[in-house]
Amino acid sequence: MTDAVGFRAPTDWKTDAMQKRIRKRYRAERRFRALGLAAVAMSAAFLIFLLAVMVGNGAAGFMRTEVALPIDFKAAPLDIDRAQLATRGADLALAGAGLQDRVATAATAAFGEKGEELIAENAWTAVRDAIKADPNLLSQRAHVWVPASSDLDAAADGGGEPAMQAEVRKLRERGALQSGFNAGFLSRADSTDPTAVGIWGAFKGSLLTMLVTLLIAFPIGVLSAVYLEEYAPKNRWTDLIEVSINNLAAVPSIIFGLLGLAVFLGTFGLPRSAPLVGGLTLALMIMPVIVIAGRNAIKAVPPSIRDAALGIGASRVQVVFHHVLPLALPGILTGTIIGMARALGETAPLLLIGMRAFIVTPPGGVFDPATVLPVQIFLWSDEVSRGFIEKTSAAIIVLLVFLLAMNALAIYLRNRFETRW
Amino acid sequence: MNLYALLFLVTGLGVIAWLTGRARAARYGAASKHRLHSLPGQHGLYVAMWTVIPALFFVIIWSIFTPNLATEAVLRDPQAFALPAFGYEREAVLNEIRARAAGSEYGFYPAAEQLAPVYLQASRFYSWIGTGIAILLAFACGAFAYTRIRADFRARTRVERTVMLALLVASLIAILTTLGIFLSLLFESLRFFAMVPITDFLFGTTWSPQVIDPADPGATLGAVPLFWGTFFIGAVIAMLVAIPFGLMSAIYLTQYAKPVVRKWMKPMLEILAGVPTVVYGYFAALTVGPAIRDFAVSLGFTYASSESALAAGLVMGVMIIPFVSSMADDSIAAVPSAMRDGSLAMGATSSETIRKVLLPAALPGVVAGVLLAVSRAIGETMIVVMAASGAANITANPFESATTVTKQIVDLLTGEAEFDSPKTLAAFALGLTLFLITFLLNIVALRVVKKYREAYD
Known part of the structure; x- marks a missing residue:
């Protein structure tokens, strides 16, 4: 027996060859570890770089450059009845009195031939609002702060054409340039003029779409999760449902756009570009997310809860709806919020169902183009x-x-309400 | 009556039904010698369900049919006899009539202006009829349920049976969606393949849908360049970024990182996964694309495009890193710790343990994760729509431009083409191909994961 096992002298770890080999192995270890750290660091660096670029570019978007426009209503009064200014027709009356032309001529008079190019296309609405706020302007020589044109705006931020930068220097010397918070960006809708655009229109469209998505995906998702986890018999149909849900969770989002286009727009004839259709499409897309999160949350409720409820005479429906579901709700809500966050950031399927229209007025309901x-x-x-x-x-x-x-809310909900058994 | 008001009304009737049903059951409970079989609230629910569900079904079905009925009424109008008999123009006039009836002021056809009031009147008429029938239905069914309330009436059983039905229906919606996707794509694709031979589409190497020869539409609708571009950007370039970075991040975070580092780095990866794809796309188009072009030009590739395959693929790879990382994380965690401990006890260093023991054992899971990542990358749309070009080249040079299936779907469907042209239908054929390939990848990956999990359980 013992002959069969070969005898080997114990390794002498002190020899140069062995020491060298160990050093080599440790070097490999450090290299590998550094590679891992580098991978994580690179991912982090990319994220920071991306956020920095967006913040760097975007911060100026919340600001706007304003020009002090001297406009002399004393020398050439505006032909308008003062009483009208207090009424609802004030906007129309001021527009009818040729205010837009007056603002343009005032700009030319103040800043030279190219003066009109310095102020935004809608600059006259700023003058209009100023007059409405203080009708006495109509009898004075006034300075009104109006939004600058996008070229001047770019020049004031340090870019733009050399000609505009010269204008910026001139205006700065006169103290006729300031930059302020662009409140209109949060309250207006789309426009062709970059200085006049706002995100409220798109944001309201998002809200309406999310509302439809939530109203459809949440009940269906929760009910499916309850069925699959609590009642479904083990048979082919159940397997088919599970396979469908797992598969739907991994179907590319653009495929849902094609489904929405063919079924909701083509077969059902629902209106194009409507938040209703967008919401339906996104609901189908995030439903699997809610089902999977819901099933995990329901699975986490210990069987003793069910046994106790059944033991005191609750029916199987009562067990689930009175006891299991309330305990699983934080987990389900977390999954729902994560799904909704995904829907909020989704673009491709909505492009296909026509939600890329140029919309200048915020949508009023789920059937309006948005x-x-x-x-x-x-x-x-x-x-x-x-x-x-x-x-x-x-x-x-x-x-x-x-x-x-939304993600922070989901994490908060998970930490605050989720019970661990 | 408008749809919202009607829905509100039916819901209100439901609440009233619940209250009256509950009150009646409670009276029975007090008056009768026997105990109620079900709680009063369950009786209330029973009556409310009878009141609301049939009426709601009717309202939904009626609101689908009303536009057709109103259109019929318009066509019966003597003025409508002058309309063109069939085809595109007739549809255009009818559409305009509907738009005008909905409040639009603009129009092209004078006939539409005359007929719009007829349509409006007819649709009002039908909507009032619908409201009447819905309310009658609610009352009739509610009354029927109300009369059935007795002390020994098994309201709970019936309510629960309805709830179970609702649960079953809700879970069938997943199957319906899958079927709906498959059938709608298949149906439109079959129409496409009736115009364009399937062999031309699958094996043709020229893709330029802007110039379609009506005599031979298949000549310029060969999808091979798109398949190549999708594979090149999604499965080669993106994976060259995502697999090493994702795998090494997962290894570092699970095996080496201190808890503090892990606590900060894991959410960071989750944020990377949560950034919307449109933001990645904008970043790729605005920053990465031009930077790569400048880099390529400095290397001597003067033809380099700022819409290169490399820009889209790189950013897509970064987007996929968290996904690969979390899949790798799961499969490494599933390896029994005895294997790791054994290896370490034999004197292997951590990296030797990881490379020679953990990774081989976790390989099936990692491979499945990579398959899912590929499926995600080839279905990714916004990055390629914004950062890749529309030029369909078959090239292995990452500085040249390539296009993908998803980009072409978006380009084909956002133009102003009519629905029946081969150009539009080609998008559905591309969609079907994409769906089948991702479906296959997902099924294989899920199988592998399942089998592998069982191996160590």
């Missing part, structure tokens, strides 16, 4: 005008803030 925040970002990113770059990044910041807030 666009959503990510699609608005996509549309602005396609614009050639330079002023849109900072607006696109600013819209991205708003979207990211909302996504982060």
